[in-house]
Amino acid sequence: MDHPLHLYNTLSRKKEAFVPIAEPFVGLYVCGPTVYGDPHLGHARPYITFDVLVRYMGHLGYKVRYVRNITDVGHLENDADAGDDKIAKKARLAELEPMEVVQQYTVSFHQAMALLNNRPPSIEPRASGHIIEQIQMVEQLIANGFAYAVNGSVYFDVTAYAKDHDYGKLSGRVLEDLIAGAGNERRVLDGQDEKRNPTDFALWKNAQPEHIMRWPSPWGDGFPGWHVECSAMSKKYLGETFDIHGGGMDLLFPHHESEIAQSQGSCGRHPVNYWVHNNMITINGQKMGKSLGNFITLGEMFSGSHPKLSQAFSPMTVRFFILQAQYRSTLDFGNEALQGVEKGLKRLVEGIKNLDKLKTSADTSSFDVAGLIQKYYDALNDDLNTPILIAQLYETVRLGNLVATGQEKITTTDLTLLRKTASLMLFDILGIQDEQNAGSNQLEGVMDLLLHLRQQAKSNKDFATSDQIRDQLAAVGIQIKDGKEGATWSL
Numbered sequence: 001m002d003h004p005l006h007l008y009n010t011l012s013r014k015k016e017a018f019v020p021i022a023e024p025f026v027g028l029y030v031c032g033p034t035v036y037g038d039p040h041l042g043h044a045r046p047y048i049t050f051d052v053l054v055r056y057m058g059h060l061g062y063k064v065r066y067v068r069n070i071t072d073v074g075h076l077e078n079d080a081d082a083g084d085d086k087i088a089k090k091a092r093l094a095e096l097e098p099m100e101v102v103q104q105y106t107v108s109f110h111q112a113m114a115l116l117n118n119r120p121p122s123i124e125p126r127a128s129g130h131i132i133e134q135i136q137m138v139e140q141l142i143a144n145g146f147a148y149a150v151n152g153s154v155y156f157d158v159t160a161y162a163k164d165h166d167y168g169k170l171s172g173r174v175l176e177d178l179i180a181g182a183g184n185e186r187r188v189l190d191g192q193d194e195k196r197n198p199t200d201f202a203l204w205k206n207a208q209p210e211h212i213m214r215w216p217s218p219w220g221d222g223f224p225g226w227h228v229e230c231s232a233m234s235k236k237y238l239g240e241t242f243d244i245h246g247g248g249m250d251l252l253f254p255h256h257e258s259e260i261a262q263s264q265g266s267c268g269r270h271p272v273n274y275w276v277h278n279n280m281i282t283i284n285g286q287k288m289g290k291s292l293g294n295f296i297t298l299g300e301m302f303s304g305s306h307p308k309l310s311q312a313f314s315p316m317t318v319r320f321f322i323l324q325a326q327y328r329s330t331l332d333f334g335n336e337a338l339q340g341v342e343k344g345l346k347r348l349v350e351g352i353k354n355l356d357k358l359k360t361s362a363d364t365s366s367f368d369v370a371g372l373i374q375k376y377y378d379a380l381n382d383d384l385n386t387p388i389l390i391a392q393l394y395e396t397v398r399l400g401n402l403v404a405t406g407q408e409k410i411t412t413t414d415l416t417l418l419r420k421t422a423s424l425m426l427f428d429i430l431g432i433q434d435e436q437n438a439g440s441n442q443l444e445g446v447m448d449l450l451l452h453l454r455q456q457a458k459s460n461k462d463f464a465t466s467d468q469i470r471d472q473l474a475a476v477g478i479q480i481k482d483g484k485e486g487a488t489w490s491l
């Protein structure tokens with residue numbers, strides 16, 4: 001296989017040709033959501049980015065196993081292992097069982113992802129379903145001298161690990177700076193006194209008597225630390241070393257740095273060949289945050305019910321907006337920008353669909369169709385440069401319009417290829433849906449199927465079924481007319 005796809009590897013800080021470990025198979029792990037609140041704009045970007053990556057890798061012929069976890073336990077409010085478990089806190093405030101909170105927000109996350117046309121991952125493991133695997137990894141880390149138990153909790157020993165390993169390589173942190181920084185905060189955080197060193201992180205936490213989410217372990221009842229779930233689950237489903245690990249840049253430290261330390265410390269191998277990180281979303285130039293009043297859930301986005309929005313924006317407008325920036329650049333959301341994108345998307349979808357209506361009888365093409373198509377691929381191969389691909393699709397629409405007015409010429413063969421590839425890029429790889437005609441497209445598909453089934457019934461002389469299809473459709477206002485060329489329908 002050729003390896004045209006290049007991805008920016010955060011670990012090497014370079015764009016590298018993507019070569020999988022066991023072609024054509026690709027193992028991809030992406031950190032999933034902690035399900036304690038409504039899905040928001042911050043969830044849209046990573047999952048759209050990696051959805052496009054999976055779609056494109058599928059098109060290139062790879063067989064991707066996409067694992068994306070659900071964090072339903074162990075994610076504390078504070079990165080230094082202090083504060084409440086986010087889900088337990090929400091459960092207490094809402095007077096629900098923690099697993100009721102998990103269920104409610106897992107369902108709303110799935111609904112939002114489906115609206116954004118993100119395909120589901122191949123495996124969606126939950127942290128609470130992999131306690132045994134996490135305990136096993138913690139035991140291995142203790143046996144290897146990289147972790148220690150104290151008062152029913154277990155911590156990763158960063159100092160011991162850093163003697164022979166480059167801790168901080170992924171995130172570009174220097175251990176000495178981290179120690180100095182952590183020392184200043186040390187007094188204000190609980191649980192710190194148990195650690196040998198403030199940079200150590202929790203692998204297992206002792207559960208206080210009031211803590212509901214608890215499991216037996218060799219160290220007493222407790223619950224796993226947040227970082228160890230991803231190491232244990234990626235190892236279980238993708239192996240000790242796999243191809244790609246994705247997530248937002250906000251997860252670089254401490255989460256992904258800790259994942260590397262845990263995997264390396266327990267298995268003796270770096271877990272991931274390509275680390276791929278998407279940049280963050282800002283809103284009118286500001287970081288998104290509940291305290292800033294600019295925290296927008298996807299539900300508010302789709303309904304327009306947030307004070308920062310003048311109208312509702314459809315899931316495809318949000319998707320297209322996100323794809324108009326390369327995934328590693330920052331992206332600023334704003335009402336006006338979204339309005340512009342909404343118009344642009346409509347124009348692009350109509351333009352690409354209009355290629356189907358073009359008639360041509362030219363002997364030669366007046367522009368380089370193969371070259372244009374190559375530019376689509378060049379854009380995606382260059383670290384998923386979706387804005388360049390989108391620009392080339394607009395260029396395609398412009399050329400299509402010139403063909404329609406006779407100012408450019410295209411052969412039938414070229415036109416067929418261009419139609420097919422342009423719609424593949426827009427609808428299948430970028431995952432844009434034609435929202436304007438979504439209902440009627442689906443109806444056409446359903447009606448094609450029903451007419452086909454009715455024809456089959458007639459051929460089998462099963463007139464009871466063919467009449468039943470005709471009568472039930474009539475009852476909902478759809479008329480079928482039989483003619484020489486087969487049946488047609490009208491509303």
Ligand SMILES: [Zn+2]
Pocket residue numbers: 030031032230255
């Ligand atoms: Zn993770």
